[in-house]
Amino acid sequence: MCGIAGCWEPQAGRDADALAALARRMGQTLHHRGPDDDGVFVEAAAGLALAHRRLAIIDLTPLGHQPMPSADARYVIVYNGEIYNFEEVRSELAARGHSFRGHSDTEVLLAAIVEWGIDGALSRCDGMFAFALWDRAERQLWLARDRVGKKPLYYGRTPHGLVFGSELKALLGHPRFEPEIDTDALTSLLRYDYIPAPRSIYREVRKLEAGHCVRFDEATLAGTGWPPSRPFWDAQARIRAALANPFGGSEEDALAALDELLRSAVRLRLHADVPVGLFLSGGTDSSLIAALAQRESAQPVQSFTIAFADRHDVDGAYARRIAAHLGTAHTEFRVSGADALAVVPRLPEIYDEPFADVSMVPSVLVAQLARRQVKVALSGDGGDELFFGYSRYLRALRNWRWHAYLPQGLRRLLGRWLVRGDLEIARTGGLRTIGMEMAAEDIDGIYLNRISRWRSPLRVVHGAEEPPTAYTARPLADAGLSPAQRMMSLDFLAYLPEDVLVKLDRSGMSVGLEARSPLLDSRVAEFAFSLPDAMRARESEPKHLLKALLRRYLPDELVDRPKAGFGAPVGSWLSGPLREWADDLLSEESLRRDNLLDASSVLRRWNAFKRGERKWHTHLWSVVMLQSWLAWQRDFRAARRSA
Known part of the structure; x- marks a missing residue:
């Protein structure tokens, strides 16, 4: 895992030394993401510079150094991530005549691009990544981000061209980059606690969307607009495909398939040339990952949890019991409220743009503590969005059913009357809260109300327009999704990549810790999309299928427990x-x-x-x-x- 940065400014007139100094300056802002090594590449004739900060996970030798050229010298890459199936892809490439100097996944990715082109390589390489690829022959720069959106990538404009990086800090490291706050994006921050892609906090900067790539050439650099990005893995298309070909087996068949998929996903993510551990909160998702990881490992897997010393901590007690049952090498870090508060002043630097998910504080703490012993940690992220884990899903479905008791016209009229005036009062409960739900047209509207902090951010942000998001643009409206499937799909498209995975990436990379999420293997996600509600979204038991699978590895008393959040008071x-x-x-x-x-x-x-x-x-x-x-x-x- 690493940090990448660079710029392409054909008309800036910098020589090679100036470009190299600029690239190092931008890269140095990402030292926390890659403390093990650094490198730059410049092509002065093109005005291009690439910078890399390395966190060495696979191939710790200098043969894994970046920026890395392809064997034919056509391409140069700076790459942040892991290709989990790189050994399989490497074998296929070797059979086609490719040879390799080292055993890094970066070298395999480059060879795959040489052999199959960008699209062919991306379709074969499964992992988490963001990269910039310079095509020296075509004088084109490609940016790409992984299928689910685990790794970040920003790009923006300067007076002379393009800047990009893993974090906004890298772009701010460029002396000619002077962005302005995007007030429209602030409305999203107030409503959701985060700013969804493709927008960022700055008008001049875009976030590359999950599963997308974008190509720049000198013509697009000279223009004023952004070249369109395109998906190489389209989550909406995958959801539609799953609906068209739903899983038709029994629940036992589904459990067997899920077990096999998750064991494969965990096995791939345990591969590293450095120590690997896992986060164990005691909840369903992390416990299942712990059980599968321990089954795949010949040695006790290191597991980590934090317990707050100044409050009753049920999660810590469950985590201890689960670790003892599975036989992991468990470490419990006891932290105080003072430890948590000490993190708060550092949050803007760690998260890089305004971000307000309250669980970011314990996320930083557990990453800091785990980094003392390991360089890679598996997490249970993704289970809630894929297998109906949030209590807000249950509340939204309950309220949606209540709608049936009143005719639509009367319900909406009454709802608008109840929410007149200050919409924010609905947050405090009472009739206005009921009214916000009644005024909604469908489950999307009810769910938007459930996840909104500020209900009317336009009344708070000066001169802004609220941009469309997955929650307001109603994607997949014609796909025939059930209400439960709609909420999970919306969260998979927006909340997961723009909140959950931002939190995971920034907290871990702030201390040079790589976090891997087996539940977000694209094969697991596509399988979950195909499941009927009776297996995937059972209201009587949220995350029913995951819990049924976990019972194969843990006794019932360690599985059947209330869901606890990972928040902060x-x-x-x-x-x-x-x-x-x-x-x-x-x-x-x-x-x-x-x-x-x-x-x-x-x-x-x-x-x-x-x-x-x-x-x-x-x-x-x-x-x-x-x-x-x-x-x-x-x-x-x-x-x-x-x-």
């Missing part, structure tokens, strides 16, 4: 130890400094919260994270200018 923090810090960030002077938000709307909620209206902490946390990030990026950009 931000309400208590904001009213207690973080109150003075938040008071400063949410002061009228601070809010008016950037003039992005309506200060009166924010202050009204902050003052109500301080008077004891606890529900407002979910609204306020996103604003506090934005304000904290704005202060950080001002300091970061000022330091960059003076360097």
